[in-house]
Amino acid sequence: ADADPGSLRTPIVAVLGHVDHGKTSLLDKIRGSAVSEGEAGAITQHIGATAVPLDTVSSMAGDLVMADDFDLPGLLFIDTPGHHSFSTLRARGGALADIAVLVVDVNDGFQPQTEEALDILQRTGTPFVVAANKIDTTPGWNPQPDAPVQETYDSQSDRARQMLDENLYEIIGQLSDAGFSADLYWRVQNFQGNIGVVPVSAMTGEGIPDLLAVLMGLSQRYMKTEMEIDLGGPGKGTVLEVKDEKGFGATLDVVLYDGTVTEGDRIVVGGVEGPIVTEVRALLRPRALSEIRTEAEFERLDSVQAASGVKLAAPDLDDAMAGAPVRVVRGRHLEDVIGEVEAELSEIEVDTQEQGVVVKADTLGSLEAMANALREAEIPILRAEVGDVAPRDVAVASTATEAENRVILGFNVDVLSDAERELDRQDVRLFNHDVIYQLVEDYEEFVEERQR
Ligand code: GTP
Numbered sequence: 507a508d509a510d511p512g513s514l515r516t517p518i519v520a521v522l523g524h525v526d527h528g529k530t531s532l533l534d535k536i537r538g539s540a541v542s543e544g545e546a547g548a549i550t551q552h553i554g555a556t557a558v559p560l561d562t563v564s565s566m567a568g569d570l571v572m573a574d575d576f577d578l579p580g581l582l583f584i585d586t587p588g589h590h591s592f593s594t595l596r597a598r599g600g601a602l603a604d605i606a607v608l609v610v611d612v613n614d615g616f617q618p619q620t621e622e623a624l625d626i627l628q629r630t631g632t633p634f635v636v637a638a639n640k641i642d643t644t645p646g647w648n649p650q651p652d653a654p655v656q657e658t659y660d661s662q663s664d665r666a667r668q669m670l671d672e673n674l675y676e677i678i679g680q681l682s683d684a685g686f687s688a689d690l691y692w693r694v695q696n697f698q699g700n701i702g703v704v705p706v707s708a709m710t711g712e713g714i715p716d717l718l719a720v721l722m723g724l725s726q727r728y729m730k731t732e733m734e735i736d737l738g739g740p741g742k743g744t745v746l747e748v749k750d751e752k753g754f755g756a757t758l759d760v761v762l763y764d765g766t767v768t769e770g771d772r773i774v775v776g777g778v779e780g781p782i783v784t785e786v787r788a789l790l791r792p793r794a795l796s797e798i799r800t801e802a803e804f805e806r807l808d809s810v811q812a813a814s815g816v817k818l819a820a821p822d823l824d825d826a827m828a829g830a831p832v833r834v835v836r837g838r839h840l841e842d843v844i845g846e847v848e849a850e851l852s853e854i855e856v857d858t859q860e861q862g863v864v865v866k867a868d869t870l871g872s873l874e875a876m877a878n879a880l881r882e883a884e885i886p887i888l889r890a891e892v893g894d895v896a897p898r899d900v901a902v903a904s905t906a907t908e909a910e911n912r913v914i915l916g917f918n919v920d921v922l923s924d925a926e927r928e929l930d931r932q933d934v935r936l937f938n939h940d941v942i943y944q945l946v947e948d949y950e951e952f953v954e955e956r957q958r
Pocket residue numbers: 523524525526527528529530531532586587588589639640641642643706707708709710
C-alpha cells in the first residue's frame with residue numbers, strides 16, 4: 507500500500523573509498539554548493555552525517571532532479587574517514603547504508619580500500635554508484651564550475667576528453683574484473699544489475715548535479731518500501747563511535763535508521779561484556795557554523811527522528827562498542843529488547859579455535875570483516891574482540907606454544923602503554939594496520955619467513 511509521503515524516512519547514503527580519493531571534499535562541495543544556491547540553512551550538519559533536503563538537492567541538480575518527481579525527504583550522507591572501515595556501518599546483519607557512493611580518484615584507479623569497500627558492498631548487497639572523482643586534474647582540462655557532466659564534457663578539447671575516457675574505461679574495467687557490470691551512468695538502463703559511473707570533480711563541482719540525480723533516482727526506484735517506517739516508533743540505530751566528551755563522559759555517535767529517540771528514553775546498547783541498559787541524558791548535535799564561536803559546541807535536542815546522526819549522552823557507556831546496535835525500549839518489555847541486542851551481537855560472534863592468533867579491531871564491523879578475511883586465508887583465531895591492545899591480550903597470546911600463534915593482529919587499534927612493555931617481555935608479535943588484506947599479507951609473510 508502507498509504510504510503517506512510524510513512518513514518516508516531519508517535514505518542513508520554512505521560515502522566511501524580509498525584514503526584521499528575525495529570523500530570529504532565531495533560532501534564539502536555539496537554543502538558549499540548549497541550555500542551558493544542560498545540554501546545553506548536547509549542543510550543540517552549531524553554527528554558524522556550531513557542531511558540534504560529534497561528541495562536543496564533539486565536546486566543543486568537543476569534540470570536533472572525535479573522535486574515533484576520524488577517523495578523522499580532528501581538524502582542523509584555519511585562520511586567514512588579512510589582509516590575508519592566502512593564495515594562499521596552495519597545494521598541488523600546487513601548494511602546500515604541504503605545506498606553508497608564509492609569514490610575513486612580517476613588518476614589513481616582502484617586501491618586497497620576501494621577493493622575492501624567493494625567486497626563489503628557486494629557482501630551486504632548495497633546498491634551503489636561510482637563517483638570517478640578529480641576529473642579536473644585531467645591534463646588540459648577546461649573547468650565548467652558546477653556544470654552537469656555532459657555539458658563540461660562537450661566543452662573539452664578532444665585530447666582532454668580522450669585522456670578522461672581512458673581513465674574512466676580503466677575504472678569500468680576494474681569494476682568488471684571485480685565482478686560488477688558497469689558503464690558510464692547515462693548508458694545504464696537498469697541500475698539494479700549495473701553500476702553507473704559518474705565523472706565528478708569535488709573541486710569544481712562538475713558532475714555533482716548528475717551524482718545527486720543518480721542517487722535520488724536510485725533511492726526512489728529501489729528503496730521506497732524500505733523507507734516506509736513508523737517514524738514515531740522506538741528508535742533503532744548503530745553506534746559509529748564511542749567518544750569521551752567534556753562534561754558528558756563517554757558518549758555515543760549514533761546513526762538512527764528507524765523510529766525516534768527522546769531524552770529520558772531507556773536504551774539498550776551493545777557492549778564489550780554484553781548489552782548495556784541505560785537512560786538517555788542528552789541528545790546532541792553540532793551547532794550551525796555561525797553559532798560555533800559564541801556558544802557551546804553542541805545544541806541539545808529533545809527528540810530525534812530517523813534518519814539522523816546524533817550524539818547520545820548517557821551513564822555507563824564506557825564499554826559500548828562501535829558498530830553495535832542501540833535500541834530504544836519505549837513501550838516494550840526490557841527483556842525483549844535485550845534479547846534483540848544479544849541476537850544482533852551473536853550474529854558477529856567469531857569462530858575460535860584452541861590454537862590461533864589474537865585479533866583486536868576498532869569496531870564490530872571491522873572485527874567481522876577481519877574474521878572473514880582470516881577464515882578465507884585459513885588463519886585460525888584463538889580470541890577476537892573489539893578494543894585497544896591491552897596487557898590481557900598479550901598475556902593470552904603469550905600462552906601459545908607456536909611462534910606463529912604468539913601474535914596479535916590489530917585492525918586500526920591503539921596499544922595501551924603497559925601492553926607495549928608486555929609485548930617485548932612476552933615475545934609476542936603485534937601487527938597493526940588499517941587495511942585488512944595488508945594485515946593478512948604481513949602475517950603470512952612473517953609465517954613464511956619463520957618456516958624458511
Ligand atoms: P580520507 O578522509 O583521509 O580518507 O580522505 P578523503 O577521501 O576524504 O579525501 P579528501 O576529501 O580529504 O581529499 C584529499 C585531497 O584530494 C585533498 O587535498 C583535496 O583537496 C583533494 N581533492 C579532492 N577532490 C578533488 C578534486 O575533485 N579535484 C582535485 N584537484 N583535488 C581534489
